Amino acid sequence: MPISQVAPTSLLCFRLPSVVDSSALPPAKWIWSQGGASAGQPQFCRFTTAFEWEGGPVEFYVTADQRFVLSINGGIVARGPDAGAPERYYYSGYRVDLPPGRHEWSALVWWLGDLAPYAHVSQRPAFLLAAEGAAHPLLTTGIASWIASHCAEFIPVIERKLPGAHFIGPSYLIDGALAGEGEASAAVPVADARPEGVNGRLPVQWVLQPSELPEQIHSEWSHWKARAEGGEWMADNGKMRKEWILGGERSLAMELAEGNEVVIEAHREWTALLDAETIITAYPGIETSGGRGARIDLSWAESLGEAAELKENNFLVEKGHRDEIAGKFFYGFGDTFAPAGSGGVEFLQVPWWRAGRYLLVRVRTADHPLVIRRLACEQTGYPVRSRSRFECPDDTLGKVLSLCDRGIRASCHEMYSDCPAFEQLMYAGDARVEALVHRCLETDDRLARKAIQVFNDSRHKGGGWTWSRYPARVGQVLPVFSLIWVLMVDDFLHWRDDAAFIKSQLTGVRATLDIFEDFLDGDGWLRGLPGWHFVDWCPHWQNGVPPSDASGRRALVNLFYVLALQAGARIEDAVGAPARAGYLRTLADKAGAAVRMGCSADDGLFRDAPGVDSLSEHTQALAALALLKNRQEKRALLETTRRVAAETHKIAPASYYFMHYLFEACHEAASDWLHDRLSPWRDLLARGLRTPIEAAEPCRSDCHGWASHPLFHAYATIAGIRPGSAGFSSVIVEPLPGRLPGLEADFPWRAASISLKLGFAGGSVRGEVSLPNGLSGEFRWAGMSYPIRPGLNVIKY
Numbered sequence: 001m002p003i004s005q006v007a008p009t010s011l012l013c014f015r016l017p018s019v020v021d022s023s024a025l026p027p028a029k030w031i032w033s034q035g036g037a038s039a040g041q042p043q044f045c046r047f048t049t050a051f052e053w054e055g056g057p058v059e060f061y062v063t064a065d066q067r068f069v070l071s072i073n074g075g076i077v078a079r080g081p082d083a084g085a086p087e088r089y090y091y092s093g094y095r096v097d098l099p100p101g102r103h104e105w106s107a108l109v110w111w112l113g114d115l116a117p118y119a120h121v122s123q124r125p126a127f128l129l130a131a132e133g134a135a136h137p138l139l140t141t142g143i144a145s146w147i148a149s150h151c152a153e154f155i156p157v158i159e160r161k162l163p164g165a166h167f168i169g170p171s172y173l174i175d176g177a178l179a180g181e182g183e184a185s186a187a188v189p190v191a192d193a194r195p196e197g198v199n200g201r202l203p204v205q206w207v208l209q210p211s212e213l214p215e216q217i218h219s220e221w222s223h224w225k226a227r228a229e230g231g232e233w234m235a236d237n238g239k240m241r242k243e244w245i246l247g248g249e250r251s252l253a254m255e256l257a258e259g260n261e262v263v264i265e266a267h268r269e270w271t272a273l274l275d276a277e278t279i280i281t282a283y284p285g286i287e288t289s290g291g292r293g294a295r296i297d298l299s300w301a302e303s304l305g306e307a308a309e310l311k312e313n314n315f316l317v318e319k320g321h322r323d324e325i326a327g328k329f330f331y332g333f334g335d336t337f338a339p340a341g342s343g344g345v346e347f348l349q350v351p352w353w354r355a356g357r358y359l360l361v362r363v364r365t366a367d368h369p370l371v372i373r374r375l376a377c378e379q380t381g382y383p384v385r386s387r388s389r390f391e392c393p394d395d396t397l398g399k400v401l402s403l404c405d406r407g408i409r410a411s412c413h414e415m416y417s418d419c420p421a422f423e424q425l426m427y428a429g430d431a432r433v434e435a436l437v438h439r440c441l442e443t444d445d446r447l448a449r450k451a452i453q454v455f456n457d458s459r460h461k462g463g464g465w466t467w468s469r470y471p472a473r474v475g476q477v478l479p480v481f482s483l484i485w486v487l488m489v490d491d492f493l494h495w496r497d498d499a500a501f502i503k504s505q506l507t508g509v510r511a512t513l514d515i516f517e518d519f520l521d522g523d524g525w526l527r528g529l530p531g532w533h534f535v536d537w538c539p540h541w542q543n544g545v546p547p548s549d550a551s552g553r554r555a556l557v558n559l560f561y562v563l564a565l566q567a568g569a570r571i572e573d574a575v576g577a578p579a580r581a582g583y584l585r586t587l588a589d590k591a592g593a594a595v596r597m598g599c600s601a602d603d604g605l606f607r608d609a610p611g612v613d614s615l616s617e618h619t620q621a622l623a624a625l626a627l628l629k630n631r632q633e634k635r636a637l638l639e640t641t642r643r644v645a646a647e648t649h650k651i652a653p654a655s656y657y658f659m660h661y662l663f664e665a666c667h668e669a670a671s672d673w674l675h676d677r678l679s680p681w682r683d684l685l686a687r688g689l690r691t692p693i694e695a696a697e698p699c700r701s702d703c704h705g706w707a708s709h710p711l712f713h714a715y716a717t718i719a720g721i722r723p724g725s726a727g728f729s730s731v732i733v734e735p736l737p738g739r740l741p742g743l744e745a746d747f748p749w750r751a752a753s754i755s756l757k758l759g760f761a762g763g764s765v766r767g768e769v770s771l772p773n774g775l776s777g778e779f780r781w782a783g784m785s786y787p788i789r790p791g792l793n794v795i796k797y
Contacts, residue, residue, distance in 0.1 A: 013077040015215040016093035022061060022132065025091075025208065029142025029189035030065075030126035033150060042170075043125050044110045044151035044351075047187055051138040055100035060131040060139060063091035064109045065206065066120045067351065068127060071106045072096065079218075082211045082414040085121040085471045088457055089206035091128070092213075105139065108151065110351055114473070115156055117352065118167035119415070119425050121471045123206055126190050142189045150182030154351065162333050164315040164700070167423045171333065174348045176340035177292075212446045213414065214383055221282050221377040224359070226253035227325055228273035233362050234330070240273065240304060242326045256361065262372045264294070264363050272361045273325065274375075278690040279357050279410050279703040281420045282377040284335065285349030291370025292341025296363050298375075299334030300356030302421055302702035303688075309698070312543050315422075316698040322357070322688035330360055333421075341368055353380050355410065355420035355703065357690065382412035386441040387748040390714045392740050397714075400681045404711035407691035408437045411705030415471070416451055419694060419701040425469045428455055428481035430706040432488045433660050436495070437708050440715045443748045445496050452492060452501075455485045456508035464515045465531070466508075477531030480557060482512055483564040490567035493574055497727040497750070503575055510580075513568050516561055517587065524594030525553045526561055533557060536618060537695040540652035547614040555599045555608050559622035562592045566626070574726045592627050604640045608652075616652035617641060617662055624665040631783075634669035642673055655695050656680060656707035663709070667717045667736065674717060675738035681710055719745040719756055724777045731777035733769055733788065735760070742767075749775060758795060769793045 033045050062070060063081040070078040077096060084090040111125035131139035138144050153175045160171035191205050229251050230244040246253065253272035256262045264270050284298045304325050305317035317331060337348045359377075363370065390401060411417045415426040416434040435448040458467035461475060466485045468478035489505050492498070519526050534544040535556050541547070548554045565588035572581035598610035599619070606623045608614040620641040624634040645651040654662050659677060666674035684692060692707030693699050715721050717736055724730035728749065735758060737743060742759040752772030759766050765781050771790050779786045781797045 011072055011075060011077060011096055011098070013072070013094055013096040015078070016059070016095060017214070022093075022130065024130040024132050024136055024140060025061060026194040027143060028128055028130035028140045028193040030128045030191040030193060030206075031141045031146060031148070031187040032126050032190045033148035034185045034188050040113050042110070042112045042115055042156050044108065044154045045125070045127075046149045046151050047107045047109060047127055047146045048104060048149070049139065049144055049146045050102060050104040052102050053098050053100060053138075055098065057095050057097050058131060058135045058139070059093065059095045059133070060129060060135065061091050061093045062107075062129045063089065063208070064107070064127045065089075065125060066111050066116055066122050067109070069108045069351070071108075072098075073104055076218075079216065082213050083119050083471050084209070085454070085457065086123045086206050087460065088209050088454065089123075090211040091208055092211045108351070110154065112156065112169060115158065115170050116473070117169040117424055118469075118472050118474055120169070121473050124190070127187075128193055130193065141187070146187040147184055148187040149180075149184040151179070152181045153178040157336070160333070162315050162331065162422070163310045164313045165423060166315070166333070167425060168421075169352050172335045172350055173338065174335065174350065175338040176346050176348055177338065177342075179340065212449065214446070216413065217379060217381045217383050219379050221276065221280055221379040222259055223276060224257035224375070225275040225277055226251060226257040226272065227275045227358075228271075229253040230271045231269065232271065233269040233364050234271040234360065237329055237331055239327060239329050240325050244271075244273075245326050256372060256375065259374055261374075264291070264365050264370045264372070266365050266367055266369050268363070268365050270363045273330075274359045274361060276357050276359065278406055279355060279420070280377070280379055281353055281355045281381050281410055281413070282379045283349055283353045284359075285347060285376035285378065286337050287345060287347045287373040287376055288339045289345050289371045289373060290341050290368055291339050291365060292368045293366025294339060294341065294364065294368070294370045296337040296339070296361070296370075296372070297334060298337070299330070299332035299360040299362070300354045300421070301330055301332040301358045301360070302356050304328035304330055304358065314700045316700055318698045319702070320687070322690070322702065324688070325358075330358070332356070332358075332360055334360070339370070341370075345373065347376065349376065349378070357702070380413070381409060382414075382447060384409050384412055384438065384441055385444070387443070387746070387753065388441050388715065389746040390719065390743070391745070392743040394740060396682055396685065397678070399685050400678065401711050401714055403681065403684060403690065404437070404692055404708040405441075407703055407708040408434060408441070408705055408711065410691055410703050411708070412438065412447060415454070416447060416705060418706065419704050421703065422701055425472060426451060426454075427469045428466065428485045428488065429468075429478075429657070430704075432484050432491065433657070433709050433712070434705040435488065436491060436716075437705070437712045439495050440712050440747065443750060445492070445498070448492060448496070449498075449501060452485070452488055452505060455488070456505055459508060459511060464511060466512060468532075478534050479516075479529040479531055480533065480535055480560050483516070483560040486512055486564040487567050490570055493571055493726050494723040495728060497729070499574070499727065502571065506571070506575060509568055509571055513565060513584065516564075520587070520591065524558075524590045525598070526557055526591070527552050529557065536655050536658040538616065538618070538652050538655060538658075539696055540616070546616065546618065547608045547612050549609045549611050553598070553609055555595050555606060555619050556616075556622060558591050558595050559619070559626045562588045562595075562626040563622065565591070570726075595623070596627060603644065604637065605644065614652070615644070615650060617645070617654040618652070618658055620651075621654065621658075621662040621665040624669060625661065631669060634665065635671055638665060638669050638671045638673055656692060656704070657695070660706075660709040660712075663713045663717055667713075667720075670734075670736060672736065672738045674713065674736065678710060715745060715747050719743060719747070720780075721745065721747045721754055721756070731771065731775055731788075732780060733777065734780035735765065765795055765797055767795045769795055
């Protein structure tokens with residue numbers, strides 16, 4: 001069987017929560033099969049070993065290039081490695097309790113080279129496992145005896161993909177009849193796990209690092225609703241016929257959705273559309289018996305569409321209401337399964353996860369009937385454990401926050417992901433927002449820490465520039481995203497509590513700001529920056545790039561530079577470098593003054609570039625954040641923006657993503673405009689969305705983590721809970737309730753919580769704020785500040 005797990009394993013296997021370098025690693029060797037396969041060609045290899053064990057725990061460390069699935073006695077116990085790059089290649093530690101007896105360990109390892117998902121960075125195909133104690137000679141690769149067998153049953157289908165930016169790896173044909181057909185031989189060492197450095201030579205292979213992440217979620221998804229069924233194989237990109245739509249009648253599709261067996265007779269075709277009623281991320285698989293010669297295709301889509309076009313390398317679809325399917329096209333991506341049908345139960349599973357709401361099941365049988373025993377979609381994702389609570393009388397706002405909660409969870413995996421269905425890449429612009437949203441749910445900082453670190457690592461490949469997305473096989477530089485990385489470090493400084501980690505990023509922060517200074521002209525403008533000057537998917541702009549003047553000056557790039565310099569100054573203050581902090585503030589004043597002088601308009605707004613008749617909400621929001629010093633100025637700018645936008649429609653609107661910065665400006669200005677600007681998310685509910693989308697319709701992705709930020713702003717802006725100092729060592733509570741008559745919130749702080757219960761009427765506030773021991777701060781209301789201390793604080797202002 002390609003991936004063999006008919007039933008979950010009964011073994012108790014736990015990822016070690018904190019792995020340190022082990023003495024078991026240096027003697028280990030990376031291994032692969034003898035002779036390998038054709039250079040550069042996809043390779044699937046199964047490594048097996050068996051041994052007698054007296055009983056007791058086994059601790060071991062495992063990784064592979066590019067991916068592995070580890071099974072013990074036929075049951076999956078681990079997947080990995082966590083996404084990294086050769087200069088920081090992750091391994092994970094596990095502990096498994098084995099009973100006395102003989103045990104077979106098996107690792108399916110695959111290497112796809114340039115066909116792999118963009119986030120899977122590689123050195124060469126290889127597998128590594130090192131065990132502690134008595135298990136060391138029995139399991140450690142390069143010491144123990146491992147047999148390597150090529151797996152012919154996994155066949156990448158290169159031509160099957162969605163148009164445009166679709167970077168999640170190939171589709172597969174998984175042919176059960178080819179399982180076990182590959183040649184087997186003793187595995188051979190290909191590299192040392194920890195090569196000795198000689199005379200300061202740097203390694204040219206994997207630099208192993210222990211992963212700090214917990215194990216990803218692995219649970220079976222079983223909530224399906226049957227929506228359509230037809231007696232033929234629906235064509236690729238086909239239209240869902242109205243006569244196929246199901247009502248309440250019993251059907252084969254309903255049986256399949258409910259987890260019951262379904263029999264498809266010989267020489268038949270059958271199509272079913274199942275609805276998960278939310279976006280899920282899962283490893284699709286299927287358990288069958290019989291059906292020799294049959295084909296089963298599982299295709300995923302976030303929604304069905306009315307029309308599609310490729311624009312700026314994005315596959316944009318007019319989707320309408322997401323619950324409606326009749327007469328719409330299924331633009332999907334998926335995989336095909338060909339059971340061997342040789343008797344007994346077969347389980348076939350795709351080696352990489354997919355994402356979507358709708359699952360199109362298509363079956364074509366040959367001379368033998370096929371029994372589909374069950375769909376086996378193994379849900380995966382980062383184990384986000386929410387410790388927060390936000391409640392208010394506005395039921396629709398509550399539904400918006402639930403939509404955003406589902407969006408951020410679908411975007412959290414081995415790293416923050418931009419979109420689970422199309423790219424599965426971590427971009428700095430997306431990751432900054434996602435880390436802030438995640439912080440409002442729990443204090444677990446491991447994904448945020450990883451994001452900051454790997455972007456710092458990427459500078460060494462980008463000629464000093466952080467890559468816009470990392471880990472990634474294909475490099476890309478977006479100057480604004482390099483500046484946003486500095487803002488991420490500043491966010492971590494204030495929202496988290498780890499001064500040592502901040503110091504470890506200091507060299508990268510300084511180098512990033514220094515490289516921008518090389519492009520700062522004497523007049524205070526940045527010119528000649530490399531890369532793609534993307535800021536936002538604004539429909540008024542070409543390819544996400546704001547307008548510039550003839551010399552390439554853009555207010556938004558300068559304003560992001562000012563924000564990054566101000567953030568860098570705060571970081572320098574925190575590490576005790578006031579002189580450097582002062583210098584960065586001088587640069588910020590210089591770059592900000594250039595925008596004031598070159599882009600100020602008579603109506604009080606800021607133009608997008610000197611001498612260019614172009615306005616955007618983006619520039620106004622960043623001007624409020626970066627340039628204006630007092631709340632009255634900030635509020636006046638936002639009110640003018642609001643009025644001019646309503647009267648003239650000449651201001652380019654911020655997208656779902658960039659409204660994060662507009663909402664940050666609303667916080668600093670104490671502007672209730674935020675509440676009105678939540679209307680696009682309310683509209684998502686009315687259109688049947690289950691998660692926030694990438695950009696304005698027509699859009700590519702129905703699930704984009706960067707648009708989940710209303711969940712952050714519910715706590716940080718509406719409830720107004722924010723750090724008052726570095727390390728979140730103090731708190732500022734400054735509610736912005738708008739028309740809400742009251743709210744309640746619990747916000748995680750270290751091992752405890754900050755709790756609010758507030759009512760608002762006639763410009764006054766009454767209620768309670770409870771702070772945990774060790775935390776004090778300020779409650780701000782109507783321009784006044786009042787001290788709050790650990791314990792219960794009565795609020796009456």
